[in-house]
Amino acid sequence: MITCKSKKVLISGASIAGPTLAFWLAKYGFSVTIVERSASLRLGGQNIDVNGPAQKIAQKMGIEASIRAANTGEVGLQFIGQDNQVTAAFPKEGPVSGTQELEILRGDLVNILYDCTKHDVIYRFGDSINALEQQADHVSVTFSSGKTDTFQFVVAADGVRSSTRRLVFGEEPVFKYLGLYTAYLTIPREQTDNNWWRWYTAVDRRIIMLRPDNQGTMRASVAFLESDEAYEKLSPIEQKLVLKGKLAGAGWEANRIIDALDSSPDVYFDKIGQIKAPRWSDGRVAMIGDAAYCPTPLTGKGTTLAMVGAYLLAGELASHEHYQDAFIAYENRMRPYVEAVQQLPPGVPWLVYPKTKLGVSTLNTVAGIFASKLIQKLVGLFTPTKSKDESKGDEITLPDYA
Numbered sequence: 001m002i003t004c005k006s007k008k009v010l011i012s013g014a015s016i017a018g019p020t021l022a023f024w025l026a027k028y029g030f031s032v033t034i035v036e037r038s039a040s041l042r043l044g045g046q047n048i049d050v051n052g053p054a055q056k057i058a059q060k061m062g063i064e065a066s067i068r069a070a071n072t073g074e075v076g077l078q079f080i081g082q083d084n085q086v087t088a089a090f091p092k093e094g095p096v097s098g099t100q101e102l103e104i105l106r107g108d109l110v111n112i113l114y115d116c117t118k119h120d121v122i123y124r125f126g127d128s129i130n131a132l133e134q135q136a137d138h139v140s141v142t143f144s145s146g147k148t149d150t151f152q153f154v155v156a157a158d159g160v161r162s163s164t165r166r167l168v169f170g171e172e173p174v175f176k177y178l179g180l181y182t183a184y185l186t187i188p189r190e191q192t193d194n195n196w197w198r199w200y201t202a203v204d205r206r207i208i209m210l211r212p213d214n215q216g217t218m219r220a221s222v223a224f225l226e227s228d229e230a231y232e233k234l235s236p237i238e239q240k241l242v243l244k245g246k247l248a249g250a251g252w253e254a255n256r257i258i259d260a261l262d263s264s265p266d267v268y269f270d271k272i273g274q275i276k277a278p279r280w281s282d283g284r285v286a287m288i289g290d291a292a293y294c295p296t297p298l299t300g301k302g303t304t305l306a307m308v309g310a311y312l313l314a315g316e317l318a319s320h321e322h323y324q325d326a327f328i329a330y331e332n333r334m335r336p337y338v339e340a341v342q343q344l345p346p347g348v349p350w351l352v353y354p355k356t357k358l359g360v361s362t363l364n365t366v367a368g369i370f371a372s373k374l375i376q377k378l379v380g381l382f383t384p385t386k387s388k389d390e391s392k393g394d395e396i397t398l399p400d401y402a
């Protein structure tokens, strides 16, 4: 471990990747500032998983118990048919389930990470990096507030649309659109709701999901295939109109979501795509999390990559005298893992978005076969009991840097 006492690091983005990096850098003795564009933490979003290597990092950070305590209470995944009947069920404790051991609302995890860093890290809310200039031994930063400062390193952890990435790497990283739009929103819980993650496929390539949370509300999501990327320039009101149009006639709980759209506090609507960047550092600036390698929610690994990348970058910076060596070591360890995660199975997402009624019923039938007791039993024979999360922890080696 080298001495890091005099080294100032600026991180852009206070979500998952940024505070995780800040935790480890502060622990190693760096002086850390996080700049977050929003006036406060952004706590929106749905259920996310902290599993495999992310769970191991949470253990090392001493926050696993807090994550467990904030569990959403989701009991498993059900596929729902046209008449609201359950066509397939994958309980949480089964060998195949979308619901993980540590299932938490994104906002709860953001809060936990903030709480365990706020005393050792300077947070600057409502500000962002406007310009940065790399010098031989530091980076000069001008903030949108007009303030200026210098840092030894700057790290972009400001998400899939990272403006820090654009400032440093220009058009070099590519956003690979996957032909899919998703909307997330919180809606009131009703008596007919339960604690299953319910997945409903509608004709014309639309999916609606409802998931329980630990706050007495429900998390709804709507996804649809769309070859055109035109919606991102729309205002929030226009986006809601698009969503209402897409939900019209979809059946199941579509009308309930249409009714809730105008009053929901946190409608999030975006196109889905992966970030492909040929390098994750330039001089004294590096990238982590969605800013560097967004895998999309389709992989269920956005949080995992963010936490793993943060842990590795901090550890390598603390282990190398020269930052260039640290950036190279971080990328060498992380890139094969990112490439494996970003590799989507053939046919995803198109295969699970059928156009016709026949396609929808075929999908539900196939799901039913996979959920059948016989198939679950067979899968169970090849899956170590309940160590499915632990075994995933071996996806990437996490060195002990301390």
Ligand SMILES: Cc1cc2nc3c(=O)[nH]c(=O)nc-3n(C[C@H](O)[C@H](O)[C@H](O)COP(=O)(O)OP(=O)(O)OC[C@H]3O[C@@H](n4cnc5c(N)ncnc54)[C@H](O)[C@@H]3O)c2cc1C
Binding pocket: 012, 013, 014, 015, 016, 017, 018, 035, 036, 037, 038, 042, 043, 044, 045, 046, 047, 048, 106, 127, 128, 129, 157, 158, 159, 160, 161, 162, 163, 164, 184, 268, 288, 289, 290, 291, 296, 297, 302, 303, 306
């Ligand atoms: C509001 C919100 C809701 C989300 N909901 C879901 C969800 O339901 N399901 C899911 O799988 N993933 C969701 N995500 C994405 C998920 O958080 C990430 O895929 C993953 O956790 C990696 O996190 P990250 O820290 O790299 O980036 P992100 O979580 O995207 O966080 C980026 C942070 O940077 C801040 N920021 C952006 N631009 C700037 C700037 N110029 N200067 C300073 N700060 C900036 C943002 O406000 C945000 O706090 C959501 C992200 C956000 C921001």
